[in-house]
Amino acid sequence: MWTRFKALFVSLPRTAAVLRGTSSASRAQRAPVEHSQGADIEQAFLGLLLGVHSPLPLALNQFELASIRRLESIADSALKDHALIPRVPAILPRLLTSFRDPATSSRDLAELVGRDLVSVSEVMRLANSPFYRRSSDARSLEQAVLVLGQRGLRQMVANIMLKPVYNSRRGHFSSIAAPLLWGQAEKTAAISAALAREEGDPDEFSAYLAGLSSNLGLLIGARVLDSLFDGSETPSSQLFRAQWLQASRRLTARVARAWDFPEPARDALASLQLDADVLLPACGRRLYSAERFSQYHGLLSRGRLPGSEGTSPRRLAHAEHFSIAMQTLARFDRRA
Known part of the structure; x- marks a missing residue:
């Protein structure tokens, strides 16, 4: 192919x-x-x-x-x-600020995501998907955040913010x-x-x-x-x-x-x-x-x-x- x-x-x-x-x-x-x-x-x-x-x-x-x-x-x-014109997701400015700050830790990001149950479920789903090929499932939000890493988590959060824009009309x-x-x-x-x-x-x-x-x-x-x-x-x-x-x-x-x-x-x-x-x-x-x-x-x-x-x-x-x-x-x- x-x-x-x-x-x-x-x-x-x-x-x-x-x-x-x-x-x-x-x-x-x-x-x-x-x-x-x-x-x-x-x-x-x-x-x-x-x-x-x-x-x-x-x-x-x-x-x-x-x-x-x-x-x-x-x-x-x-x-x-x-x-x-799609409305800017309300959380976007705060997230972009966090992402630009090198002092932001995985725990900080986990807490930020943890305020949104949809984000939590998506973090768990992605961390346990074949995309990351783990031998055992992540069983907690903090574990899942570690699996994704800051790079993966930032990308996932961007997806969560922007995907509804494509489905709104x-x-x-x-x-x-x-x-x-x-x-x-x-x-x-x-x-x-x-x-x-x-x-x-x-x-x-x-x-x-x-x-x-x-x-x-x-x-x-x-x-x-x-x-x-x-x-x-x-x-x-x-x-x-x-x-x-x-x-x-x-x-x-x-x-x-x-x-x-x-x-x-x-x-x-x-x-x-x-x-x-x-x-x-x-x-x-x-x-x-x-x-x-x-x-x-x-x-x-x-x-x-x-x-x-x-x-x-x-x-x-x-x-x-x-x-x-x-x-x-x-x-x-x-x-x-």
């Missing part, structure tokens, strides 16, 4: 580029950006989200035009006042997109953190948080589609997909800033808005690479691989990322 997956990543060059569309709905007649093979992975994943696997080289229809305008309007607005598009976006974001976060750890970045948690949050704009974009969809037109053009992706990326970066994410996480998310052929900073390169690996993993499991057997994504960060990504994704397969 993994032979073809490996073939796509083992010969990657050291630069990274991202597919980007035009920035305004008023440029509806402009030809879409030419896709690189690496961007084909992202495009195939967007096909899953939108339910349109073969977009057409057409001008924006009225539904697409209205959706792009609405999404860009939200990105330019005061986010806290908009109904489609459902419509025609978001009911399809939300579970795909959350599952892929979990994998992106884990790979991004693993790459940060491999490269000696001391702020591994910011890399994880950026990965876990990377799909927030796409989630809001799906909610925008829900709010305007009447069944008469579909998001079927290549140009819409490029503009929707770009507007969603910009919105993700704005939400991260509004939620006061750590600066490295904000920088990583903001870098995904850069134009094609721009060399990404280290944090953005890791996030971009992690996204492609996690998206490809999801496509592979659904039989939606892009291109032919000879396809090789170009300009997708370091080839050395492959083994780290494979080890991380294998742990998800065991957990499932």
